[in-house]
Amino acid sequence: MKTIAVFGTLDTKGEEHAFVARAIRALGHEALLIDVGGLGPPQVVPDIPREEVAAAGGIDFPGLAEKKDRGAMIAALAAAAPRFLARLAAKGRIQGAVSLGGTGGTAIGTAAMRALPMGFPKVMVSTVASGNVAPYVGVKDIVMVPSIVDVSGLNRVSREVFTQAAGAVCGMVEAISALAEDSAAERPLIVASMFGNTTKAVDCARQRLEAAGYEVLVFHATGTGGRTMESLIETGLVAGVLDITTTEWADELVGGVLNAGPTRLEAAARKGVPAIVTPGCLDMVNFGPPESVPAKFKGRTFYPHNPQVTLMRTTPGECAELGRIIAGKINLSTGPVTVLLPLRAVSVISESGQPFHDPAADAALFEGLATHLRPGIPVQRLDCTINAPEFAEACARELLANIAKARRQA
DSSP: OOEEEEEEOHHHHHHHHHHHHHHHHHTTOEEEEEEOOOSSOOSSOOSBOHHHHHHHTTOOHHHHHHHTOHHHHHHHHHHHHHHHHHHHHHTTSOSEEEEEESHHHHHHHHHHHHTSOTTSOEEEEETTTTSOOHHHHTTSOOEEEEOSSOSSSOOHHHHHHHHHHHHHHHHHHHHHHHHOOOGGGSOOEEEEEEOGGGHHHHHHHHHHHHHTTOEEEEEEOSSHHHHHHHHHHHTTOEEEEEEOOOTHHHHHHHTOSOOOOTTTTHHHHHHTOOEEEOOTTTTEEEESSGGGSOGGGTTSOEEEEETTEEEEEOOHHHHHHHHHHHHHHHTTOSSOEEEEEETTBSSGGGSTTSTTOOHHHHHHHHHHHHHHSOTTOOEEEESSBTTSHHHHHHHHHHHHHHHHHHHHHO
């Protein structure tokens, strides 16, 4: 039997959360009913009152309640709830979490869920689940369930949705219990960044690293993928970083649609995680269909990756700046890191004879990187393309060497 946190704004949606708690108990698990409402008295008696949640965030709840400012209350509880639920999870008091809400309840519920570990069962039933949920989910594995009708009372539709949500979180908890492996037998983790244009390199390096006893998690460098990878590195669970595909920085600099934000490449550097970094796919900026490309880029070199994705070649000037920026991120490294440069192509389509082949732009990129790196960071220049087997082998070899070096220094 596991305990599942059922938390939400019990002042407005107490009946609905109590229904979910009963469904969880009927399925053989315990439910811990937690109140994160604030503008009125709870409709049902919670197991944990809102004052206890607020205290976890250092909030003066009575003073805040007196103001009757709904926005301020939501913001405060959205800051306190993550600390409270994370503490319950760390102590082993809960093994899953479920919440119901409109926009305010979803803001509080998902903020708390984002503080829970990856793999921890989390289900959010929401009125906004069918829209853009990126601000709510972030890079965490939150299951968003459309409420279909508003979370307002119990009816033939809401009962079915809430019952299925209870079943979903119970099933997730049970699956984890049934399939859990002895953590001592798990292989250490390496994370890798990949694009279609660097698949051969990553696959080849991955096989070499797996043969050496590591489990390799590959992230698609589409913005969300890069942010998710950085988030996982920050947890401290990662033994090494195979950052072959740093393309998201091209979108960040030039204005493409697959940027991962200005902190991309910082997690491994600041955490001291052993890494290798290469300029994979920095020859391209991503846009949607051709008609979505901003007019200011008229006259540039484009390549239709597919009907939904249009690639634009980076210029020598942009490449020089990318080299400077990435060098600056690598310079933050507190652990072993090696830079590898594939002198003949940074992607499939920048190889000789391909549409993005531009030796001057590549040279500007390599020079910008090497020139701005601080002394002591090794740079290997390989006379091959990024997808050549010898480049992948070098990446794997150097990453294993950096991991071994970090262990010796520990």
